[in-house]
Amino acid sequence: MLKSERHMLVLDRLEEEGKVLAVDLSASLGVSEDTVRRDLRELAAAGKLQRVHGGALPRPPIPVSYTGRLEHEPEAKSEIAKVATDLVEDGQVVFLDAGTTTLEVARRLPEGLRATVVTNSPPIALALAEHPGVEVIVVGGRLHKESVVAVGAEAVETIRSFRADLCLLGVCGLHPEEGLTTPVYEEVAVKRVMIACASEVAALVSAEKLDTAFPYVVAPLPSVTYLVTDSSVPAESLDAYRQLSVTVLRA
Amino acid sequence: MLKSERHMLVLDRLEEEGKVLAVDLSASLGVSEDTVRRDLRELAAAGKLQRVHGGALPRPPIPVSYTGRLEHEPEAKSEIAKVATDLVEDGQVVFLDAGTTTLEVARRLPEGLRATVVTNSPPIALALAEHPGVEVIVVGGRLHKESVVAVGAEAVETIRSFRADLCLLGVCGLHPEEGLTTPVYEEVAVKRVMIACASEVAALVSAEKLDTAFPYVVAPLPSVTYLVTDSSVPAESLDAYRQLSVTVLRA
Protein backbone atom coordinates (compact mmCIF):
# COMPACT_ATOMS: atom_id res chain seq x y z
CA MET A 1 0.00 0.00 0.00
CA LEU A 2 1.41 3.34 -1.08
CA LYS A 3 1.49 6.26 1.21
CA SER A 4 -0.38 8.53 -1.13
CA GLU A 5 -2.93 5.80 -1.58
CA ARG A 6 -3.53 5.81 2.13
CA HIS A 7 -3.87 9.56 2.10
CA MET A 8 -6.54 9.31 -0.56
CA LEU A 9 -8.38 6.67 1.39
CA VAL A 10 -8.24 8.71 4.56
CA LEU A 11 -9.67 11.73 2.77
CA ASP A 12 -12.35 9.65 1.08
CA ARG A 13 -13.37 8.15 4.35
CA LEU A 14 -13.35 11.53 6.03
CA GLU A 15 -15.61 12.94 3.39
CA GLU A 16 -17.91 9.98 3.62
CA GLU A 17 -18.22 9.63 7.36
CA GLY A 18 -17.55 13.15 8.52
CA LYS A 19 -14.75 12.06 10.82
CA VAL A 20 -11.99 9.50 11.16
CA LEU A 21 -10.42 7.85 14.21
CA ALA A 22 -6.76 7.01 14.32
CA VAL A 23 -7.41 3.56 15.79
CA ASP A 24 -9.94 2.64 13.11
CA LEU A 25 -7.66 3.78 10.36
CA SER A 26 -4.78 1.85 11.81
CA ALA A 27 -6.86 -1.31 11.76
CA SER A 28 -8.50 -0.88 8.37
CA LEU A 29 -5.38 0.27 6.58
CA GLY A 30 -3.15 -2.31 8.19
CA VAL A 31 -0.47 0.05 9.41
CA SER A 32 0.64 1.16 12.82
CA GLU A 33 -1.05 3.96 14.64
CA ASP A 34 2.13 5.97 14.41
CA THR A 35 1.93 5.89 10.67
CA VAL A 36 -1.67 6.93 10.78
CA ARG A 37 -0.79 9.82 13.03
CA ARG A 38 1.98 10.83 10.69
CA ASP A 39 -0.43 10.67 7.77
CA LEU A 40 -2.95 12.81 9.58
CA ARG A 41 -0.30 15.29 10.55
CA GLU A 42 0.87 15.64 6.96
CA LEU A 43 -2.63 15.97 5.59
CA ALA A 44 -3.36 18.60 8.19
CA ALA A 45 -0.18 20.45 7.26
CA ALA A 46 -1.34 20.36 3.64
CA GLY A 47 -4.63 21.84 4.74
CA LYS A 48 -6.65 18.84 3.63
CA LEU A 49 -8.23 18.19 7.00
CA GLN A 50 -8.34 19.38 10.55
CA ARG A 51 -6.40 17.36 13.05
CA VAL A 52 -8.03 16.66 16.39
CA HIS A 53 -7.15 14.47 19.31
CA GLY A 54 -7.94 10.87 18.42
CA GLY A 55 -8.44 11.43 14.72
CA ALA A 56 -9.39 14.15 12.29
CA LEU A 57 -12.33 16.22 11.08
CA PRO A 58 -13.12 17.79 7.72
CA ARG A 59 -11.46 21.12 7.27
CA PRO A 60 -13.97 23.91 7.78
CA PRO A 61 -14.57 25.61 4.42
CA ILE A 62 -12.66 28.85 3.97
CA PRO A 63 -15.09 31.72 4.01
CA VAL A 64 -15.15 33.76 0.82
CA SER A 65 -14.83 37.23 2.15
CA TYR A 66 -13.44 40.54 1.31
CA THR A 67 -11.24 42.26 3.83
CA GLY A 68 -12.30 44.74 6.43
CA ARG A 69 -15.72 45.53 7.84
CA LEU A 70 -16.96 41.99 7.87
CA GLU A 71 -16.60 41.70 11.60
CA HIS A 72 -18.47 44.89 12.16
CA GLU A 73 -21.57 44.02 14.16
CA PRO A 74 -22.07 40.57 12.74
CA GLU A 75 -25.08 39.85 14.94
CA ALA A 76 -27.00 42.86 13.72
CA LYS A 77 -26.24 42.11 10.07
CA SER A 78 -27.09 38.51 10.61
CA GLU A 79 -30.44 39.37 12.17
CA ILE A 80 -31.30 41.75 9.40
CA ALA A 81 -30.21 39.33 6.72
CA LYS A 82 -32.34 36.58 8.20
CA VAL A 83 -35.48 38.72 8.01
CA ALA A 84 -34.66 40.09 4.58
CA THR A 85 -34.13 36.59 3.26
CA ASP A 86 -37.73 35.78 4.03
CA LEU A 87 -38.90 38.53 1.71
CA VAL A 88 -37.56 36.66 -1.28
CA GLU A 89 -40.01 34.24 -2.82
CA ASP A 90 -39.70 31.52 -5.39
CA GLY A 91 -39.59 32.64 -8.98
CA GLN A 92 -38.88 36.28 -8.26
CA VAL A 93 -36.37 38.56 -9.90
CA VAL A 94 -34.45 40.37 -7.19
CA PHE A 95 -32.04 43.28 -7.25
CA LEU A 96 -29.33 42.74 -4.68
CA ASP A 97 -27.43 45.90 -3.94
CA ALA A 98 -23.82 45.92 -2.77
CA GLY A 99 -22.98 45.87 0.91
CA THR A 100 -21.97 43.60 3.71
CA THR A 101 -25.54 43.12 4.90
CA THR A 102 -26.78 42.21 1.46
CA LEU A 103 -23.81 39.87 1.09
CA GLU A 104 -25.02 38.13 4.20
CA VAL A 105 -28.44 37.86 2.61
CA ALA A 106 -26.89 36.23 -0.44
CA ARG A 107 -25.15 33.68 1.74
CA ARG A 108 -28.31 32.85 3.59
CA LEU A 109 -30.65 32.35 0.68
CA PRO A 110 -32.19 28.92 1.26
CA GLU A 111 -30.77 26.12 -0.86
CA GLY A 112 -34.11 25.25 -2.34
CA LEU A 113 -34.88 28.73 -3.57
CA ARG A 114 -35.41 29.25 -7.30
CA ALA A 115 -34.98 32.86 -8.29
CA THR A 116 -33.03 35.32 -10.40
CA VAL A 117 -30.68 37.69 -8.64
CA VAL A 118 -29.38 40.78 -10.38
CA THR A 119 -26.41 42.30 -8.57
CA ASN A 120 -23.79 44.92 -9.17
CA SER A 121 -21.57 43.50 -6.44
CA PRO A 122 -18.78 41.08 -7.42
CA PRO A 123 -18.54 39.61 -3.90
CA ILE A 124 -22.24 38.82 -3.96
CA ALA A 125 -21.94 37.26 -7.39
CA LEU A 126 -19.10 35.14 -6.06
CA ALA A 127 -21.09 34.05 -3.03
CA LEU A 128 -24.09 33.14 -5.17
CA ALA A 129 -21.97 31.08 -7.54
CA GLU A 130 -22.22 28.35 -4.93
CA HIS A 131 -25.98 28.51 -4.69
CA PRO A 132 -27.57 25.71 -6.69
CA GLY A 133 -30.88 27.36 -7.50
CA VAL A 134 -30.52 31.01 -8.28
CA GLU A 135 -29.71 32.45 -11.66
CA VAL A 136 -27.21 35.24 -11.24
CA ILE A 137 -26.93 38.28 -13.48
CA VAL A 138 -23.77 40.29 -12.97
CA VAL A 139 -24.19 44.00 -13.59
CA GLY A 140 -21.13 45.48 -15.23
CA GLY A 141 -19.57 48.89 -15.05
CA ARG A 142 -16.68 50.75 -13.55
CA LEU A 143 -15.69 49.30 -10.20
CA HIS A 144 -15.96 51.61 -7.24
CA LYS A 145 -13.26 50.18 -5.05
CA GLU A 146 -14.32 51.35 -1.61
CA SER A 147 -17.67 49.64 -1.86
CA VAL A 148 -16.60 46.99 -4.37
CA VAL A 149 -19.54 47.73 -6.61
CA ALA A 150 -20.05 48.35 -10.31
CA VAL A 151 -21.26 51.85 -11.08
CA GLY A 152 -21.67 54.19 -14.02
CA ALA A 153 -23.83 54.49 -17.09
CA GLU A 154 -23.42 50.91 -18.14
CA ALA A 155 -24.55 49.61 -14.76
CA VAL A 156 -27.58 51.88 -14.85
CA GLU A 157 -28.48 50.80 -18.37
CA THR A 158 -28.23 47.14 -17.49
CA ILE A 159 -30.36 47.46 -14.40
CA ARG A 160 -32.95 49.43 -16.31
CA SER A 161 -33.47 46.49 -18.62
CA PHE A 162 -34.95 44.45 -15.79
CA ARG A 163 -38.28 44.53 -14.01
CA ALA A 164 -37.66 43.20 -10.53
CA ASP A 165 -40.16 42.03 -7.97
CA LEU A 166 -37.98 43.07 -5.10
CA CYS A 167 -34.99 45.27 -4.45
CA LEU A 168 -32.82 44.70 -1.40
CA LEU A 169 -30.88 47.86 -0.72
CA GLY A 170 -27.85 48.13 1.48
CA VAL A 171 -28.39 51.48 3.06
CA CYS A 172 -25.83 53.94 4.40
CA GLY A 173 -28.15 56.51 5.86
CA LEU A 174 -31.89 56.63 6.47
CA HIS A 175 -33.73 59.61 7.85
CA PRO A 176 -37.46 60.36 8.10
CA GLU A 177 -37.10 63.66 6.30
CA GLU A 178 -33.97 63.35 4.22
CA GLY A 179 -34.91 59.92 3.03
CA LEU A 180 -32.35 57.44 1.75
CA THR A 181 -28.84 58.90 1.47
CA THR A 182 -25.31 57.76 0.73
CA PRO A 183 -21.80 59.16 1.02
CA VAL A 184 -20.81 57.87 -2.41
CA TYR A 185 -22.05 59.96 -5.30
CA GLU A 186 -21.63 57.28 -7.90
CA GLU A 187 -23.95 54.92 -6.13
CA VAL A 188 -26.84 57.34 -6.30
CA ALA A 189 -27.76 56.70 -9.90
CA VAL A 190 -27.47 52.95 -9.48
CA LYS A 191 -29.62 52.78 -6.39
CA ARG A 192 -32.18 55.09 -7.92
CA VAL A 193 -32.68 52.98 -10.98
CA MET A 194 -32.87 49.85 -8.85
CA ILE A 195 -35.66 51.44 -6.86
CA ALA A 196 -37.40 52.64 -9.98
CA CYS A 197 -37.35 49.24 -11.64
CA ALA A 198 -38.50 47.18 -8.68
CA SER A 199 -42.06 46.60 -7.48
CA GLU A 200 -41.06 46.53 -3.84
CA VAL A 201 -38.05 48.02 -2.12
CA ALA A 202 -36.56 46.82 1.15
CA ALA A 203 -33.99 48.97 2.94
CA LEU A 204 -31.60 47.00 5.11
CA VAL A 205 -30.60 49.30 7.92
CA SER A 206 -28.67 48.54 11.07
CA ALA A 207 -29.20 50.63 14.18
CA GLU A 208 -26.39 53.09 13.73
CA LYS A 209 -27.53 54.02 10.24
CA LEU A 210 -31.02 54.87 11.31
CA ASP A 211 -31.86 58.56 11.59
CA THR A 212 -28.65 59.55 9.83
CA ALA A 213 -28.14 61.36 6.55
CA PHE A 214 -25.30 61.67 4.04
CA PRO A 215 -24.60 64.28 1.39
CA TYR A 216 -26.18 62.52 -1.55
CA VAL A 217 -29.90 61.83 -1.63
CA VAL A 218 -31.02 58.68 -3.37
CA ALA A 219 -34.75 58.78 -2.82
CA PRO A 220 -37.39 60.02 -0.42
CA LEU A 221 -38.65 57.65 2.19
CA PRO A 222 -41.99 56.72 0.64
CA SER A 223 -40.07 54.98 -2.14
CA VAL A 224 -39.22 52.33 0.41
CA THR A 225 -41.66 49.51 0.96
CA TYR A 226 -39.97 47.68 3.80
CA LEU A 227 -37.53 48.83 6.41
CA VAL A 228 -35.59 45.89 7.82
CA THR A 229 -33.65 46.55 10.97
CA ASP A 230 -32.27 44.73 13.99
CA SER A 231 -33.57 44.16 17.48
CA SER A 232 -31.29 46.71 19.12
CA VAL A 233 -33.36 49.57 17.72
CA PRO A 234 -35.82 51.08 20.22
CA ALA A 235 -39.40 50.68 19.06
CA GLU A 236 -40.25 54.38 19.28
CA SER A 237 -37.51 55.35 16.82
CA LEU A 238 -39.42 53.48 14.20
CA ASP A 239 -42.72 55.29 14.56
CA ALA A 240 -41.64 58.14 12.34
CA TYR A 241 -41.04 55.65 9.54
CA ARG A 242 -44.29 53.83 10.06
CA GLN A 243 -46.14 57.05 9.61
CA LEU A 244 -44.60 57.42 6.20
CA SER A 245 -46.28 54.21 5.09
CA VAL A 246 -43.13 52.13 5.45
CA THR A 247 -43.60 48.58 6.68
CA VAL A 248 -41.12 48.06 9.48
CA LEU A 249 -39.67 44.58 9.98
CA ARG A 250 -37.59 44.09 13.09
CA ALA A 251 -35.74 40.89 13.93
CA MET B 1 10.93 -4.11 -25.92
CA LEU B 2 10.74 -0.50 -26.94
CA LYS B 3 10.62 2.29 -24.46
CA SER B 4 7.39 3.74 -25.75
CA GLU B 5 5.93 0.25 -25.70
CA ARG B 6 6.68 0.04 -22.02
CA HIS B 7 5.19 3.43 -21.47
CA MET B 8 1.95 2.32 -23.04
CA LEU B 9 1.87 -0.81 -20.98
CA VAL B 10 2.48 1.13 -17.81
CA LEU B 11 -0.37 3.51 -18.60
CA ASP B 12 -2.69 0.65 -19.51
CA ARG B 13 -1.93 -1.11 -16.32
CA LEU B 14 -2.36 2.07 -14.34
CA GLU B 15 -5.75 2.67 -15.85
CA GLU B 16 -6.76 -0.90 -15.22
CA GLU B 17 -5.57 -1.33 -11.68
CA GLY B 18 -5.65 2.19 -10.37
CA LYS B 19 -2.03 2.09 -9.30
CA VAL B 20 1.30 0.60 -10.23
CA LEU B 21 4.26 -0.40 -8.09
CA ALA B 22 7.80 0.05 -9.32
CA VAL B 23 8.79 -3.43 -8.17
CA ASP B 24 5.88 -5.14 -9.91
CA LEU B 25 6.55 -3.34 -13.14
CA SER B 26 10.19 -4.23 -13.01
CA ALA B 27 9.29 -7.90 -12.69
CA SER B 28 6.51 -8.01 -15.25
CA LEU B 29 8.27 -5.92 -17.87
CA GLY B 30 11.58 -7.63 -17.41
CA VAL B 31 13.63 -4.52 -16.91
CA SER B 32 15.50 -3.15 -13.96
CA GLU B 33 13.82 -0.99 -11.38
CA ASP B 34 15.97 1.89 -12.47
CA THR B 35 14.47 1.78 -15.91
CA VAL B 36 11.01 1.59 -14.47
CA ARG B 37 11.74 4.60 -12.33
CA ARG B 38 13.02 6.49 -15.31
CA ASP B 39 9.89 5.58 -17.22
CA LEU B 40 7.68 6.74 -14.41
CA ARG B 41 9.61 9.96 -14.09
CA GLU B 42 9.21 10.70 -17.77
CA LEU B 43 5.53 9.87 -17.80
CA ALA B 44 5.02 12.07 -14.81
CA ALA B 45 6.88 14.92 -16.47
CA ALA B 46 4.59 14.52 -19.45
CA GLY B 47 1.63 14.75 -17.12
CA LYS B 48 0.39 11.26 -17.90
CA LEU B 49 0.44 10.06 -14.32
CA GLN B 50 1.27 11.10 -10.83
CA ARG B 51 4.53 9.86 -9.46
CA VAL B 52 4.53 8.77 -5.83
CA HIS B 53 7.02 7.03 -3.62
CA GLY B 54 7.00 3.35 -4.55
CA GLY B 55 5.13 3.62 -7.79
CA ALA B 56 2.57 5.84 -9.46
CA LEU B 57 -1.08 6.79 -9.33
CA PRO B 58 -3.47 8.02 -12.02
CA ARG B 59 -3.23 11.71 -12.63
CA PRO B 60 -5.73 13.30 -10.29
CA PRO B 61 -8.75 14.58 -12.22
CA ILE B 62 -8.85 18.35 -12.54
CA PRO B 63 -11.30 19.58 -9.94
CA VAL B 64 -14.50 21.05 -11.31
CA SER B 65 -15.57 23.29 -8.48
CA TYR B 66 -14.12 26.75 -8.32
CA THR B 67 -12.91 26.44 -4.76
CA GLY B 68 -11.33 23.13 -5.67
CA ARG B 69 -9.46 24.63 -8.57
CA LEU B 70 -8.03 27.30 -6.32
CA GLU B 71 -5.96 24.70 -4.56
CA HIS B 72 -4.92 22.93 -7.72
CA GLU B 73 -1.18 23.24 -8.44
CA PRO B 74 -0.61 26.55 -6.77
CA GLU B 75 3.15 26.60 -7.54
CA ALA B 76 2.65 26.30 -11.26
CA LYS B 77 -0.02 28.98 -11.25
CA SER B 78 2.20 31.19 -9.22
CA GLU B 79 5.10 30.79 -11.61
CA ILE B 80 2.97 31.53 -14.62
CA ALA B 81 1.33 34.49 -12.96
CA LYS B 82 4.70 35.96 -12.12
CA VAL B 83 5.79 35.91 -15.74
CA ALA B 84 2.45 37.08 -17.09
CA THR B 85 2.46 40.02 -14.71
CA ASP B 86 5.55 41.39 -16.40
CA LEU B 87 3.70 41.63 -19.70
CA VAL B 88 1.48 44.35 -18.34
CA GLU B 89 2.83 47.85 -18.75
CA ASP B 90 1.85 51.20 -17.38
CA GLY B 91 -1.08 52.87 -19.02
CA GLN B 92 -2.34 49.81 -20.83
CA VAL B 93 -5.86 48.55 -21.10
CA VAL B 94 -5.87 44.85 -20.30
CA PHE B 95 -8.50 42.14 -20.65
CA LEU B 96 -8.24 39.73 -17.76
CA ASP B 97 -10.09 36.53 -18.47
CA ALA B 98 -11.63 34.41 -15.74
CA GLY B 99 -9.61 31.61 -14.20
CA THR B 100 -7.56 30.72 -11.20
CA THR B 101 -4.28 31.55 -12.91
CA THR B 102 -5.49 34.94 -14.04
CA LEU B 103 -6.77 35.53 -10.53
CA GLU B 104 -3.26 34.99 -9.34
CA VAL B 105 -2.07 37.51 -11.90
CA ALA B 106 -4.54 40.03 -10.54
CA ARG B 107 -3.23 39.51 -7.05
CA ARG B 108 0.35 40.00 -8.14
CA LEU B 109 0.03 43.15 -10.20
CA PRO B 110 2.65 45.51 -8.75
CA GLU B 111 1.32 48.19 -6.42
CA GLY B 112 2.75 50.98 -8.49
CA LEU B 113 1.10 49.92 -11.74
CA ARG B 114 -1.31 52.30 -13.42
CA ALA B 115 -3.57 50.51 -15.85
CA THR B 116 -7.14 49.68 -16.74
CA VAL B 117 -8.28 46.11 -16.28
CA VAL B 118 -11.42 44.83 -17.95
CA THR B 119 -12.61 41.55 -16.49
CA ASN B 120 -15.63 39.30 -16.66
CA SER B 121 -14.65 37.53 -13.46
CA PRO B 122 -16.20 38.66 -10.17
CA PRO B 123 -13.39 37.12 -8.09
CA ILE B 124 -10.81 39.04 -10.09
CA ALA B 125 -12.77 42.25 -9.71
CA LEU B 126 -12.89 41.61 -6.00
CA ALA B 127 -9.16 41.01 -5.81
CA LEU B 128 -8.40 44.14 -7.79
CA ALA B 129 -10.58 46.26 -5.54
CA GLU B 130 -7.62 46.30 -3.20
CA HIS B 131 -5.18 47.46 -5.83
CA PRO B 132 -4.50 51.19 -5.49
CA GLY B 133 -3.59 51.95 -9.08
CA VAL B 134 -5.71 50.02 -11.55
CA GLU B 135 -9.03 51.11 -12.85
CA VAL B 136 -11.35 48.12 -12.94
CA ILE B 137 -14.17 47.62 -15.39
CA VAL B 138 -16.54 44.82 -14.49
CA VAL B 139 -18.05 43.04 -17.44
CA GLY B 140 -21.64 42.07 -16.77
CA GLY B 141 -23.77 39.23 -18.00
CA ARG B 142 -25.24 35.95 -16.90
CA LEU B 143 -23.04 34.25 -14.34
CA HIS B 144 -21.70 30.86 -15.35
CA LYS B 145 -21.42 29.26 -11.96
CA GLU B 146 -18.85 26.56 -12.59
CA SER B 147 -16.25 29.03 -13.76
CA VAL B 148 -17.67 32.03 -11.90
CA VAL B 149 -17.60 34.17 -14.99
CA ALA B 150 -20.02 36.51 -16.73
CA VAL B 151 -21.08 35.27 -20.16
CA GLY B 152 -23.67 35.94 -22.80
CA ALA B 153 -24.54 38.64 -25.28
CA GLU B 154 -24.18 41.46 -22.81
CA ALA B 155 -20.68 40.42 -21.82
CA VAL B 156 -19.67 40.17 -25.46
CA GLU B 157 -21.12 43.58 -26.27
CA THR B 158 -19.33 45.21 -23.37
CA ILE B 159 -15.98 43.72 -24.23
CA ARG B 160 -16.40 44.71 -27.85
CA SER B 161 -16.56 48.34 -26.80
CA PHE B 162 -12.93 48.26 -25.69
CA ARG B 163 -9.65 48.25 -27.55
CA ALA B 164 -7.18 46.52 -25.29
CA ASP B 165 -3.42 46.44 -25.53
CA LEU B 166 -3.18 43.03 -23.99
CA CYS B 167 -5.42 40.08 -23.28
CA LEU B 168 -4.49 37.56 -20.61
CA LEU B 169 -6.39 34.38 -21.28
CA GLY B 170 -6.91 31.58 -18.82
CA VAL B 171 -6.71 28.57 -21.06
CA CYS B 172 -8.33 25.16 -20.65
CA GLY B 173 -6.72 23.39 -23.56
CA LEU B 174 -3.99 24.30 -26.00
CA HIS B 175 -2.94 22.15 -28.89
CA PRO B 176 -0.66 22.90 -31.86
CA GLU B 177 -3.28 21.87 -34.36
CA GLU B 178 -6.59 22.30 -32.57
CA GLY B 179 -5.60 25.67 -31.18
CA LEU B 180 -7.22 27.13 -28.11
CA THR B 181 -10.15 25.11 -26.84
CA THR B 182 -12.50 25.03 -23.86
CA PRO B 183 -15.04 22.64 -22.38
CA VAL B 184 -17.56 25.42 -21.70
CA TYR B 185 -19.51 26.51 -24.74
CA GLU B 186 -20.60 29.82 -23.31
CA GLU B 187 -17.05 30.98 -22.79
CA VAL B 188 -16.20 30.63 -26.47
CA ALA B 189 -17.88 33.82 -27.59
CA VAL B 190 -16.43 35.81 -24.72
CA LYS B 191 -12.88 34.62 -25.25
CA ARG B 192 -13.15 35.14 -28.98
CA VAL B 193 -14.16 38.75 -28.70
CA MET B 194 -11.45 39.35 -26.12
CA ILE B 195 -8.90 38.04 -28.57
CA ALA B 196 -10.37 40.04 -31.41
CA CYS B 197 -10.31 43.30 -29.48
CA ALA B 198 -6.79 43.05 -28.09
CA SER B 199 -3.51 43.90 -29.80
CA GLU B 200 -1.61 41.12 -28.10
CA VAL B 201 -2.87 37.89 -26.62
CA ALA B 202 -1.14 35.88 -23.92
CA ALA B 203 -2.32 32.34 -23.18
CA LEU B 204 -1.63 31.23 -19.62
CA VAL B 205 -1.20 27.48 -19.75
CA SER B 206 -0.03 25.11 -17.07
CA ALA B 207 1.68 21.87 -18.02
CA GLU B 208 -1.32 19.57 -17.90
CA LYS B 209 -3.29 21.80 -20.25
CA LEU B 210 -0.62 21.81 -22.91
CA ASP B 211 -1.20 19.57 -25.91
CA THR B 212 -4.78 18.94 -24.87
CA ALA B 213 -7.99 19.85 -26.65
CA PHE B 214 -11.63 20.28 -25.64
CA PRO B 215 -14.83 20.16 -27.66
CA TYR B 216 -15.21 23.88 -28.30
CA VAL B 217 -12.65 25.72 -30.37
CA VAL B 218 -12.01 29.32 -29.43
CA ALA B 219 -9.30 30.28 -31.86
CA PRO B 220 -6.44 28.84 -33.90
CA LEU B 221 -3.00 29.01 -32.41
CA PRO B 222 -1.62 31.90 -34.46
CA SER B 223 -4.11 34.20 -32.69
CA VAL B 224 -1.94 33.84 -29.64
CA THR B 225 1.02 36.17 -29.26
CA TYR B 226 2.53 34.78 -26.09
CA LEU B 227 2.37 31.36 -24.52
CA VAL B 228 3.15 31.57 -20.82
CA THR B 229 3.82 28.27 -19.09
CA ASP B 230 5.60 26.86 -16.08
CA SER B 231 9.01 25.33 -15.63
CA SER B 232 7.76 21.75 -15.40
CA VAL B 233 7.10 21.65 -19.13
CA PRO B 234 9.83 19.91 -21.11
CA ALA B 235 11.47 22.28 -23.56
CA GLU B 236 10.87 20.13 -26.59
CA SER B 237 7.09 20.16 -26.09
CA LEU B 238 7.19 23.85 -26.83
CA ASP B 239 8.91 23.66 -30.20
CA ALA B 240 5.68 22.99 -32.04
CA TYR B 241 4.29 26.23 -30.67
CA ARG B 242 7.36 28.23 -31.48
CA GLN B 243 7.09 27.17 -35.06
CA LEU B 244 3.64 28.70 -35.22
CA SER B 245 5.10 32.10 -34.45
CA VAL B 246 4.08 32.02 -30.81
CA THR B 247 6.50 33.61 -28.36
CA VAL B 248 7.03 31.12 -25.57
CA LEU B 249 7.69 32.43 -22.07
CA ARG B 250 8.63 29.86 -19.49
CA ALA B 251 9.12 30.57 -15.81
Place this chain on the structure above:
DNA sequence: AAAAAACAAGCAATATTGTGCAATAAAACT
Protein backbone atom coordinates in the same frame (compact mmCIF):
# COMPACT_ATOMS: atom_id res chain seq x y z
C1' DA C 1 -5.53 12.30 41.45
C1' DA C 2 -4.70 8.18 38.92
C1' DA C 3 -5.13 5.47 34.81
C1' DA C 4 -5.65 5.12 30.05
C1' DA C 5 -5.29 6.77 25.68
C1' DA C 6 -3.15 9.65 22.30
C1' DC C 7 0.74 11.98 21.10
C1' DA C 8 5.61 13.78 19.54
C1' DA C 9 10.39 12.94 18.95
C1' DG C 10 14.17 10.13 18.25
C1' DC C 11 16.03 5.77 16.37
C1' DA C 12 17.10 1.81 13.62
C1' DA C 13 15.75 -1.32 9.79
C1' DT C 14 14.22 -1.46 5.34
C1' DA C 15 12.72 0.37 0.90
C1' DT C 16 12.94 3.65 -2.54
C1' DT C 17 15.23 7.01 -5.16
C1' DG C 18 18.67 9.98 -7.78
C1' DT C 19 23.19 10.21 -9.82
C1' DG C 20 27.31 9.09 -12.00
C1' DC C 21 29.33 5.62 -14.84
C1' DA C 22 30.17 2.09 -18.04
C1' DA C 23 28.39 -1.17 -21.47
C1' DT C 24 25.55 -1.82 -25.19
C1' DA C 25 22.41 -0.73 -28.88
C1' DA C 26 20.71 2.37 -32.24
C1' DA C 27 21.19 6.25 -35.24
C1' DA C 28 23.50 9.61 -37.83
C1' DC C 29 27.13 10.96 -40.39
C1' DT C 30 31.44 10.77 -43.44
Place this chain on the structure above:
DNA sequence: AGTTTTATTGCACAATATTGCTTGTTTTTT
Protein backbone atom coordinates in the same frame (compact mmCIF):
# COMPACT_ATOMS: atom_id res chain seq x y z
C1' DA D 1 31.75 0.27 -44.57
C1' DG D 2 33.57 2.78 -40.78
C1' DT D 3 33.10 6.08 -37.38
C1' DT D 4 31.13 9.28 -34.42
C1' DT D 5 27.21 10.50 -31.87
C1' DT D 6 23.27 9.66 -29.25
C1' DA D 7 20.01 6.99 -26.55
C1' DT D 8 19.06 3.35 -23.56
C1' DT D 9 19.95 0.29 -19.98
C1' DG D 10 21.87 -1.84 -15.82
C1' DC D 11 24.82 -1.33 -11.82
C1' DA D 12 27.02 0.65 -7.67
C1' DC D 13 26.42 3.80 -4.15
C1' DA D 14 25.09 7.61 -1.52
C1' DA D 15 21.04 10.14 -0.18
C1' DT D 16 16.32 10.10 1.09
C1' DA D 17 11.82 8.27 2.52
C1' DT D 18 9.04 5.24 5.03
C1' DT D 19 7.79 2.53 8.79
C1' DG D 20 7.42 0.45 13.37
C1' DC D 21 9.32 0.67 17.81
C1' DT D 22 10.73 2.85 22.15
C1' DT D 23 10.60 6.53 25.36
C1' DG D 24 8.73 10.26 27.58
C1' DT D 25 5.03 13.82 27.45
C1' DT D 26 0.43 15.59 26.92
C1' DT D 27 -4.41 15.01 26.89
C1' DT D 28 -8.54 12.80 28.15
C1' DT D 29 -11.17 9.91 30.99
C1' DT D 30 -12.40 7.69 35.28
